[in-house]
Amino acid sequence: DTAVSQTPKYLVTQMGNDKSIKCEQNLGHDTMYWYKQDSKKFLKIMFSYNNKELIINETVPNRFSPKSPDKAHLNLHINSLELGDSAVYFCASSQLQGLTPGEQFFGPGTRLTVL
Amino acid sequence: GENVEQHPSTLSVQEGDSAVIKCTYSDSASNYFPWYKQELGKRPQLIIDIRSNVGEKKDQRIAVTLNKTAKHFSLHITETQPEDSAVYFCAASRGGRRALTFGSGTRLQVQP
Numbered sequence: 001d002t003a004v005s006q007t008p009k010y011l012v013t014q015m016g017n018d019k020s021i022k023c024e025q026n027l028g029h030d031t032m033y034w035y036k037q038d039s040k041k042f043l044k045i046m047f048s049y050n051n052k053e054l055i056i057n058e059t060v061p062n063r064f065s066p067k068s069p070d071k072a073h074l075n076l077h078i079n080s081l082e083l084g085d086s087a088v089y090f091c092a093s094s095q096l097q098g099l100t101p102g103e104q105f106f107g108p109g110t111r112l113t114v115l
Numbered sequence: 116g117e118n119v120e121q122h123p124s125t126l127s128v129q130e131g132d133s134a135v136i137k138c139t140y141s142d143s144a145s146n147y148f149p150w151y152k153q154e155l156g157k158r159p160q161l162i163i164d165i166r167s168n169v170g171e172k173k174d175q176r177i178a179v180t181l182n183k184t185a186k187h188f189s190l191h192i193t194e195t196q197p198e199d200s201a202v203y204f205c206a207a208s209r210g211g212r213r214a215l216t217f218g219s220g221t222r223l224q225v226q227p
Contacts, residue, residue, distance in 0.1 A: 033214055041202055045214040055212045101147055101208050106158040
């Protein structure tokens with residue numbers, strides 16, 4: 001059973017296009033995240049949702065819009081794609097344990113290439 | 116916000132040797148420090164974590180130490196094996212609903 005899944009695994013598209021990445025977790029967690037990993041492997045938080053509520057929105061261009069239809073899903077929509085958006089996007093989930101975050105489980109990643 | 120620095124960026128050891136990766140953090144309120152291993156083309160996976168009420172934690176060949184006063188924590192891998200070759204990330208969080216802040220990663224290569 002896949003705990004955190006993402007689709008698609010690879011996404012190649014032209015500049016200016018709009019694309020979406022989907023994420024689903026079957027762990028019953030209440031918090032989901034989107035991270036961006038650039039070509040230098042640096043992992044940076046983009047968004048976090050807790051029980052469908054946006055709780056973290058880092059300095060990300062507003063071309064990126066997360067949507068959480070329910071606790072188990074967190075999708076990422078990107079408008080007007082730019083070359084600099086090329087990266088691997090990881091979805092993750094965790095269960096908050098009081099004041100301390102629990103282990104974050106990562107999805108397999110979506111490699112986005114903008115031409 | 117939190118800032119996590121990680122050293123070294125690359126580390127090459129001989130099989131059987133020990134490897135040590137060090138991280139420092141800036142937010143004294145951080146209380147959760149996980150370490151993730153990422154193999155080439157794969158997702159990051161948690162290998163060990165430590166919370167601020169503990170100074171050291173061990174799991175077989177892997178150990179993590181935390182010095183809250185100095186705001187640094189380290190990963191120790193003993194008896195390294197070729198399958199330990201990967202990129203290792205440290206991270207820190209002050210808990211609640213805050214996300215992890217990751218270090219820049221250490222590429223560990225274990226030479227057979």
